[in-house]
Amino acid sequence: MTMFNKTLFIHLIKTNLKIFLIIAGSLSLLIGIVMSIFTPETMHEIAKTNMDAPVNPLGDITTLISFVANQYFGNFALIFGIIYSIIIGNKLIADQVDKGSMAYHLSTPITRTQYTFTSAIYFVSSLLLMFGLVFVVGYGVAEFVQPGELPVKEFFALTLGSLLLHLTFSGITFLASCLFNRSSNSLALGAGLSVFFYATNMLSGMSDSLEFLKNVTIITFFDSNAIIQNESYGGQLILLVGLTVVLYFIGITIFKRKDLPL
Amino acid sequence: MTAIKIQHLTKDYGNNKGIFDISFQIEEGEVFGFVGPNGAGKTTTIRHLMGFIKSQSGKSTILNLDSWNQSKEIQKHLGYLPAEIAFPANMTGTQIIQHVANMRGVRDMTIAQQLIEMFDLDPSALIKRMSKGMKQKVGIVCAFMHDPQILILDEPTTGLDPLMQSVFVKLIHQEKQKGKSILMSSHLFEEIEGTCDRIAMIKQGRLISVMNSQDFKHFDKTTYKITFGDLQNFHAIQKEGFTFRDIHEEDLSIMLDIEDLQINELIDALSKRDVTSIREIKYSLEEYFMNFYKEGNHDHV
Structure with a gap:
């Protein structure tokens, strides 16, 4: 018995295409803009005007790669990715149980595990494709507009790290979705936890007294500074992978055993 | 082979909600009606059969396959219409x-x-x-559409207009001729009456009775609401030997239960009086069932 169901997979691609295109499109567009606008001259000018500013709210943006690390992956991609995971995570399982359309799926010859496993594969591969697009578009535009200015290895590591972080977010929303029979509860846990991690990450960067908050957010595992400064970051990313696998596994196991109000 | 078999199925949701010790079986080629008021446990029973919920005790099988563990296999031979x-x-x-x-x-x-x-x-x-x-x-x-051997239909005609309801009854007859086993829950008497071989009544999570539809059809009692033109006629009719269910002086109407054998007496009595309207009151399925049940069929329990 294979756990993957191709027909269902195609169905999931079709039904989630719109939201995928919106998020992936926005992320690709943004990385394209960043790569085409922030040429060495622009960076120099920004640095000059910001010389007197006491704290730079944007973080270190003196080089293209640090801007990409702090602003793009640390902000835009983070928000868009979290929104994607919240919507899709809830939609894949809990929303279908809540609305009753899960009965429509489960009254065909398919096991619950086939359903959840295929959904998980869809979720993971859609994020993979999304960040693959970001890398290709970012690299392509940078090479076209300002050849040689983008350190490709670091950009790749950043994209990969960001992908792994978002896979963990998807694991959280997926687990919440498998756990609850109501959209509202699934969102409360999945979105609630995601927003909490995002907020604590932001606050931790604002002042020294709030820096301890770094210890409560998973976003810390995606250490963009370590990546661009070539420090060690592999261990943390492996931790994210492990966490993701565990979250998906628990979700699938719970859904297999629970009563469904269909 | 037995199409559907339910043995001592129990799911207690607390507060007397749920189903308790439900047992019945549906043979191959049989159409089985499942009736009862809202919240009686019809859908809960069906959810067990579909493998959506796990029973606390007892078990249910479809074509000898366990409905919780082997739902995928079951679905190949099953058609399901949710409520x-x-x-x-x-x-x-x-x-x-x-x-x-x-x-x-x-x-x-x-x-x-x-x-x-x-x-x-x-x-x-x-x-x-x-x-x-x-x-x-x-x-x-x-x-x-996949021509399944077994059909589970939870209130299948809700939302259909009367014409389509009769088309649906025709479809059930066709499937029955093909030898399909059908479990059908319903509120509508016409739907059940014409199609089912046996009918089970469930109330408050417990199976009250299972009976053959032949027995069921012998229940030939009708309720009429009759309105009279004036007070005199209205009072006069009450002196006749009918069983009155309700008497409304405001609109000069009476409701009476009448056996088919008595119908000529009623027509006779009414022919002498000034009647403005006569209307048959349709029993709800449950009422039909409960009445029938009260009429000395206690051996079914």
């Missing part, structure tokens, strides 16, 4: 039907096409733009 039908939003009826066909590995869409024509359905519209009746028709196509 509250819900499809994924943003899909057209055609897409929904095609997706179910793909999931089931059905390549031959002849039956689906026949059903679409039979129910006069245009499935090209988006599901969320469809009326309850149209969605129900899409559900019927999805449940029947």
Whole structure:
């Protein structure tokens, strides 16, 4: 018995295409803009005007790669990715149980595990494709507009790290979705936890007294500074992978055993 | 082979909700009616059969396959129509039907096409733009299109207009002739009366009785509401030997229960009086059932 169901997979691609295109499109567009606008001259000018500013709210943006690390992956991609995971995570399982359309799926010859496993594969591969697009578009535009200015290895590591972080977010929303029979509860846990991690990450960067908050957010595992400064970051990313696998596994196991109000 | 077998199925939700020690079985080729008031446990029983919930004790099997552990295998031979039908939003009826066909590995869409024509359905519209009746028709196509051996239909005619309800009854007759086993829950007497071989009544989670529909049909009692033109006639009729169920002086109407054997007496009595209207009051299925049950059929318990 294979756990993957191709027909269902195609169905999931079709039904989630719109939201995928919106998020992936926005992320690709943004990385394209960043790569085409922030040429060495622009960076120099920004640095000059910001010389007197006491704290730079944007973080270190003196080089293209640090801007990409702090602003793009640390902000835009983070928000868009979290929104994607919240919507899709809830939609894949809990929303279908809540609305009753899960009965429509489960009254065909398919096991619950086939359903959840295929959904998980869809979720993971859609994020993979999304960040693959970001890398290709970012690299392509940078090479076209300002050849040689983008350190490709670091950009790749950043994209990969960001992908792994978002896979963990998807694991959280997926687990919440498998756990609850109501959209509202699934969102409360999945979105609630995601927003909490995002907020604590932001606050931790604002002042020294709030820096301890770094210890409560998973976003810390995606250490963009370590990546661009070539420090060690592999261990943390492996931790994210492990966490993701565990979250998906628990979700699938719970859904297999629970009563469904269909 | 036994099509559906339920043995001592129990699911206690607390507060006397749930189902308690339900047992019955449906043989191959049998049409089984499942009736009872809202919240009696019909859908809970069906959820067990579908493998959506796990029983606390007892078990249910379909074609000797366990409905909790082997639901995938069961689904190959099963057609299911839920009580509250819900499809994924943003899909057209055609897409929904095609997706179910793909999931089931059905390549031959002849039956689906026949059903679409039979129910006069245009499935090209988006599901969320469809009326309850149209969605129900899409559900019927999805449940029947793979020619399943067993059908579980939870209040199958809700939302259908009377014409389509009779088309549906025709469909059940066809399936019955093909030797299908059918479990059908319903509120509608006509639907159950003409089609079912046996009928089970469930109330407050407990099976009250199971009876053959032949016994059921022998219940020949009707309730009429008769309104009179003046007070004199209204009072006079009450002196006749009928069983009055209700008397309303305000609008000069009476309600009476009458056996078919007594009908001539009633016509005779009414012919002498000034009657403004006479109307048959339809029993609800439950009422029919309860009345029948009260009439000395205690041996069924």
